[in-house]
Amino acid sequence: MTARTLLSGKTGGSPPVSDALRVNLRNTAVAQVDIDPRHAVLQRVVQEYSGISDALDLLLRELNHPFRNWPLILPELKGFAIKNCSLYLDHDLGPDAFDLFVDFFFQAAEDKEPQIR
Structure with missing residues (x-):
């Protein structure tokens, strides 16, 4: 399963196949x-672009989830950051937005929690 699949919520039509994955999903739900x-x-900058805004919503949901899966x-x-750079x-809020993007990368580098794989 790819990151795009997980973040988009698409599972390819098949349910999780392993008991370990089922337990992991249940424990992190x-x-x-x-x-x-x-x-x-971040949303204010892209609010006029529904597709980009929807993608950001999914990304923010993962970034704010208590069990982040950084990999x-x-x-x-x-x-997302590169594609929409x-x-x-070009936006007045751009510097504030880039501060947040950089902060997310630092959070990932500093996170000591075991990663879900």
Whole structure:
């Protein structure tokens, strides 16, 4: 399963096949993920672009999840930041947004929690 598959919520039509994966998913499931209000600046920049905004919503849900799976999140975060760099660069809130993107990468580097694989 790829990061894109996990972050988009698509499972390819097949349920998890291993008991370990079922247990892992059950143990890390949460009813709701609250997005940090500071991250609203990222949304404000792309709010006029529904596809980009939807992709950011999924990414922010993963970034704010209590059990972050950095090996899956980081490629998505990197791709999103690079692909949409020009939108953020051209916006008045761009510097604040880039501070947040950089902060996410530092959080990943500093996270000492065991990774879900």
